[in-house]
Amino acid sequence: MEAITSSQSIPGPKSALGWRMNLFHFFRRPLLYQRWLHQTFGNVVAMRQGDKPSHVFAFGADYNRQILTNPDFFEVSTSLLNLPKDTVMGEMFYNNLLLMRGEKHKQHRRLMMPAFHQQQIERYSTDMVNLTRQLAAEWRNKEEIELNHEMKKLTQRIAVKTLFGVYDEARLERMGDQIARLTKSLLLASLAPVDIPLTPYHRALHLARELHADICAIIAEKQRTPETDVLSTLIHAHDEDGSRLTEAELIGHSFTLFVAGHETTANALTWSLFLLSQHPETLYQLTEELEGALGGDVTTLAKVMKLPVLEGVVKESLRLLPPAGIGTRRTAAPCALGTYDIPENTNVFFSQMITHRIPDLYREPDRFRPERWQTIKPTPYEFLPFSAGMHMCIGWNFAMQEMKLVLAVLLQHYRFSVVPHAKITPNIQMRPVHGMPVRLLPPSSAIERSPVRGTIRQMIDLN
Template identity: 40%
Template sequence: MATTIRSARVPGPRAPLGWRGQALAFLRDPIAFMALLRRQYGELASVQEGYQWWMFAFGPAYNQQVLSDAALFHSVAIAPLTTPPNSALARLTRNLLSMNGDTHKQQRRLMLPAFHRKRVEGYRDAIVALAEHELDTWQVGQQLDIARAMQRLTLRIASRTLFGVDAAGDADSVGRLIDSWMATLESGGVLLLPRDLPATPFRKLLRLSDQLEARVQAVIARKRASPAGQPDVLSMLIEARDDDGVALTDEELIGQASLVFIAGHETSSNALTWTLFLLSQHPRILAELCDELAGVLRGGAPTVEQLARLPLLDRVLKESMRLLPPASFMMRYTTRPAQLGPHTLPAGATVTVSPYITHHSPALYPDPQRFDPARWERIAPGTYEYMPFGAGPHMCLGSTFATIEIKIVLALLLQRYRLELAPGARIDRRVKITMSPRWGMPMHVLPQGSLPRPVRVRGNVRQMVELG
């Protein structure tokens, strides 16, 4: 490493095992790690006392500094640093999340029309049909893992609207492949030993990447063979041209399509799962929301116009994604020496910011652990104070799509069923690229007219949400 630039000594924990030991602690539970740093050291802290190569910056001012200056703070790829440059893994992870500078701007401009609000609203009918198909399979009295059910549903919605593939058949096989790929990519074994050696998780990841790339290539080839009028995001990306007539190459399509597909269902499925959990524990709010849905929709599927006439639904979703944001942290690295508060960081230092820590700030959100949708009648947080989809040039392109999708699914589900958490359930967070319940979300399906009873919840979700 280059010589560290002198500046004010960076606060942080003493770490007998060094920064690598701290990295393992962070990977085990990023939220607990960041909350402890914020509590003990304030808005700026290092992974290790005096170590300038990995900093944590908390609060709106630092969120804005780090996320808005895309030239100084580059986005970090989710792939291991030693990814073979000409591998399927490299191509699958070369997308908007990992791109910077002019390349990022050009690719984002090409992709933006596919996520224009009017275009997204056109997917309403497909979302409704797939959600109703999923709900038709449920039975009153059964116990479901709602996390798995929401993942299955959003995977099929993503398959239809983003890729245009058959939601009942191809979606499941692609979904299983993506689930395996993501689980392996996020595993500790890949991060600790990113080497192509026999029987290692990294070799498994390379093999799964080859398989996933082949599936994406096959979908692209089918669309190129019959391009006319296909109403899905991938078809639009294939047809997209910039001002000079330049299109996305197949390699670029592979990376961007993979990102769209993965982000297109993971964020939505986790947001739906956490929202249904919170409503099950707050029956008064649930009853008020169901009254609003009944009054506006009268049992029907919401139109896009009707979604705008459901203010409590909007507040419930905003509050859920404040308390339990699917993306709890983001990383950037410095392209040159950078000033962060009183500290001068060297080029190549990593800086982590956190929507979760920001959303739980008492200065911004009084009683921050409390699920209180009514607070959104009184507050209007700024871009860097509330950022469930990130902020700045790398803000998620699919935020409008996800919001519409989540609202439609909630409106349909809550007009047919109520959900009650299974007694004795343990709800622990699992934080990787997104935050999900580690052991799933076991819930009982109740008839539409009943209200769930709040259940005594075990697990570290109690550290994040005020529960009875």
């Protein structure tokens, strides 16, 4: 690959096949390609369409701050999805905090915040613990599991139960399956949003209608009998002037919270357990801390949230393998990014993954060192696994609590050992594309690091 370098233009790669080939390399090996861009061209890199940049990558905390605190110039874009807004599917997709701006965004975030206050989150902890114990019991006669699949199953159950307050097992499983299938089909459905039988869009619309009816029925139930789940809190939230969320807004926020919350947390838990399996000394320190502080009882959330080794393990896994490794915005008007001029309608990427691996911020950045968190306190733009700025994930504290409780419960029941020579390769969504096959061992077992294959070896220093 050759570089375009001139004082008048943003440096970046060029290809005989154009910017699409460069994007192909990026999507194929996202972290490694980002690293190559950063090391080769610097903190601002462009892919070109003609003489204009079509995609710009900006690396580092200063650019993160600039992009995430200037929504008038760097706006959230839905250009990847082309769904009609006047359908139940459009209603579910477009009514969410991420796509809202200005006063509407501020109002909705204000109305939703009570559902994620610490006191409210503590009420969800019993469900998190019980559902994790239930899953651990389901593994009792198994020697091997696909860990990422099992973590998705768990976080899906937790999301449906805490979000919708669904306690009927069949209903919980059905709604979780509906949402998961609809989420997977959105991108394909948007390629040809025409309601013709047998098309991806037709199937997605059918799923959306079923889910829409279920959520409407739950809203009606909770308007009569308030409960303590997230949806109940949203239904009864109101501003000082009495304004509340509409039914369409409640449905959209509920759908988005589920989509944003369950798969990202499942991936983060998968990587945490993988990293612990590859670092037996840290696993030993963590299990000693859990046993000493909890003595088998993880229902006391206050204790779980104050354990320094557990805190370090969760933050370090989120640093090395964040659930969102890269974010994107689109320029709403011509603007400057550092010393460079960026045209309107340019896709701009900021990178959590690269920021978290800058040596000036994190010593030995490719190594799993949970103890670093006892002495460092990075800014929100230096450590941003849940993004930062006005669109920072509203459920970040919920996710941190969930990760800590799930790890504490699972490590009471099992040790996890990756199947030797498994191919471990994260994709751009930070999901292990070949899965994460692990062996289940008794909690008394001594764990040794298993040799693994795949791009993970180029992303993490496992020596």
